Amino acid sequence: VTGFGLLGHSFEMAQGSDVELELNVDAIDLIPEALEFANMGLLPAGMYRNRTFAEPGVDAGVIELCKQDLLYDPQTAGGLLMAVDPADADALYAELQGCVPSAQRIGTVREYRGGKRIFLR
Known part of the structure; x- marks a missing residue:
C-alpha cells in the first residue's frame, strides 16, 4: 500500500467493491x-491530502488522532x-x-449498509 496510505487504499477498495x-x-x-x-x-503533507480524500468515508470512532494520522500517511510503503x-x-x-512474518490480519469486510465505508475500532 503506497501513496494513499492504508485508509486511502482501503477506502478505494471498499468503494470499488461496494x-x-x-x-x-x-x-x-x-x-x-x-x-x-x-x-x-x-x-x-501527503497525509493531509489523503485525509481530505478518504476521511468523508471513514468513521474513526474513538481512535486517537495520532493513530489516524499514521493510517492516512502516504509513507506506508511496502x-x-x-x-x-x-x-x-x-x-x-x-x-x-511462514514467508511474511510481518503479515497482519487487521479487519473484516462486510456488506455495505450505506454511509461510511471504513470503520476504525
Whole structure:
C-alpha cells in the first residue's frame, strides 16, 4: 500500500467493491517512533491530502488522532492490502506467516449498509 496510505487504499477498495470494512487498529503494527512523531504533529503533507480524500468515508470512532494520522500517511510503503473469503482467511494467514512474518490480519469486510465505508475500532 503506497501513496494513499492504508485508509486511502482501503477506502478505494471498499468503494470499488461496494462493501464496507471494519479495521482493528490495535491489530495494525504501527512503528512506535512514527507514532511518537505523529503525536508531536510531525506529519508529511501527503497525509493531509489523503485525509481530505478518504476521511468523508471513514468513521474513526474513538481512535486517537495520532493513530489516524499514521493510517492516512502516504509513507506506508511496502505493504500489501488484500481481502479474502472468510473461509480461506485462516489458511492464508497461516501460510503468509511462514514467508511474511510481518503479515497482519487487521479487519473484516462486510456488506455495505450505506454511509461510511471504513470503520476504525
